[in-house]
Amino acid sequence: MLLDLVHSTDVDGQLRQSGFPSVHPNALPPNWKEISEREFTESAFFIYSPSAVEFKQAQLIPNGPLENINMFYVYGYAEGFAMIADREAGRVRYFRFAECEHDWQDITTYQFLHTIRCRKCLETRSFDTSD
Numbered sequence: 001m002l003l004d005l006v007h008s009t010d011v012d013g014q015l016r017q018s019g020f021p022s023v024h025p026n027a028l029p030p031n032w033k034e035i036s037e038r039e040f041t042e043s044a045f046f047i048y049s050p051s052a053v054e055f056k057q058a059q060l061i062p063n064g065p066l067e068n069i070n071m072f073y074v075y076g077y078a079e080g081f082a083m084i085a086d087r088e089a090g091r092v093r094y095f096r097f098a099e100c101e102h103d104w105q106d107i108t109t110y111q112f113l114h115t116i117r118c119r120k121c122l123e124t125r126s127f128d129t130s131d
């Protein structure tokens with residue numbers, strides 16, 4: 001899928017409509033967590049097209065320097081991944097964020113359709129496992 005990036009002045013409004021909490025342009029999104037390169041390679045970043053991209057500058061630690069952050073939202077705006085160039089170390093640092101740290105419960109009802117539901121936010125996802 002080839003995505004046409006449309007610059008919008010109302011992305012924050014779209015995020016709020018989706019239920020994603022509004023954060024200050026220089027603040028980190030909820031449930032921000034650094035992940036390893038291995039976790040990133042196995043993530044949904046490589047399965048789905050991003051719903052939105054965002055560039056922001058934020059501090060990773062209080063009173064730390066502002067970092068340039070490229071963010072990619074997936075599953076609508078529910079969660080996403082971010083990358084920061086660590087120029088001193090010559091490497092990329094990977095992060096994930098989400099409106100909910102899902103606590104999945106298997107509620108499969110059909111043999112070939114695997115369904116899970118989050119105990120916290122009740123989001124439901126189904127996968128055709130064909131097994």
Ligand SMILES: [Zn+2]
Binds near residue numbers: 100102103118122123
């Ligand atoms: Zn959840």
